[in-house]
Amino acid sequence: MALKGGATVCGIADVAAFDAHAPEKHRPGDLLPGARSVVVVGGAQPREGDWAATSPWVMQTMGTTDRIQGVGRRLAQYIESEFGYYALYVPPGTASGDTPFLSLMLAAELAGLGSKSLAGPVLNRDHGFMYWSAVITTAPFEPDGVEATPACPAPACRQMWEREHTTPCLTTCPSSSGGCLSGKLENGRAIRTFYDAARCNTRVHTHWVGGFQKVLEEALNEPDRDKRKMLLYGDFFTRSLWAITYSSTNIAQCFECMRVCPAAHGLKEMK
Amino acid sequence: MTVFKLDPEVYKRYKDEVLKLCNSFQKIDQPGLSDKQIAERLGLDERTVTEIRCVAERDCYSLDEWEKAIEFKRRATLEWSALALKRPDLKPE
Secondary structure (H helix, E strand, O other): OOOOOOOEEEEEEOOOHHOOOOOOOOOHHHHOOOOOEEEEEEEOOOOOOHOOOHHHHHHHOOOOOOHHHHHHHHHHHHHHHHOOOOEEEEEEEEEEOOOOOHHHHHHHHHHHOOOEOOOOEEEOOEEEEOOEEEEEEEEEEOOOOHHHOOOOOHHHHHHHHHHHOOOOHHHHHHHHHOOOOEEEEEEEEEEEEEEHHHHHHHHHHHOOHHHHHHHHHHHOOOOOOHHHHHHOOHHHHHHHHHHHHHHOOOOOOHHHHHHHHOOOOOOOOHH | OOOOOOOOHHHHHHHHHHHHHHOOOEOOOOOOOHHHHHHHOOOOHHHHEEEEEHHHHHHHHHHHHHHHHHHHHHHHHHHHHHHOOOHHHHHOO
């Protein structure tokens, strides 16, 4: 049903598997007491044309995450109507601040659909970067195993590390030069990673809630009426309002670590 | 009656510690703590920690960082377009 409904991949995680990784209040049973399974769907990947677009605003405006969220909602409906078990569609928004209700990436990992990359996002071995949606249910579905071989680091990245002690994602967004990432590979595996989520938030949600709050604060502190107008009518604030009012979910607005990632989508030749 | 308002002095005192313990700066095999766990460690109540974290997440970087984000994405996108489309003329200066 999930695949027919538009998902590229579908897997099932055992709720008990979350205990070792997710803190209290962010586990499936905290949202739906008695939960036994988490069904995860992935898909709605950007196309090569989207990755190659010359404007960074193309990808952030498309909001393809909504497509997979629709599959998740239908899946929850299907489980309840066909099997008679509670099914809770995990809201894609945040529970408080920037913290999600349930980590969809962790759910994808535990459902065997991918593994965490050096840059952070969970990558599927066959399809690379994708968006995720999840349904928590009391149905005792058979869980899938966790993916044995990770997609990251890709062979090209391991070779790059041997030559240059860096990878495409670390080169694009290095924490040492105002970016979000750092890390170290050893024997083809990541043994050290660092991710500045707060800075990433300024990039991945540039024109969104954070940017809106920042400009609003600046405007409230600005005593000059004309200068306030420049801030509130300007492109940054206007674009932020478009983004916020267009979407009920966390639309991603930065893809640079994934754009250069061979495991996320590679550099496929198109005509 | 009003919404829960964090005491600015409490915020200033605990902001750095909460940011350090939550998920804002992530390292491999070192997951961030939940608000409840941070509250237990710092001797605060959970609601206060949640508020400190929410304000600190936004307060962590100035508005300048949002402007830098725009420039970063403009450059990186064009660099990829130049490579993927084999159009070196698209490369930013």
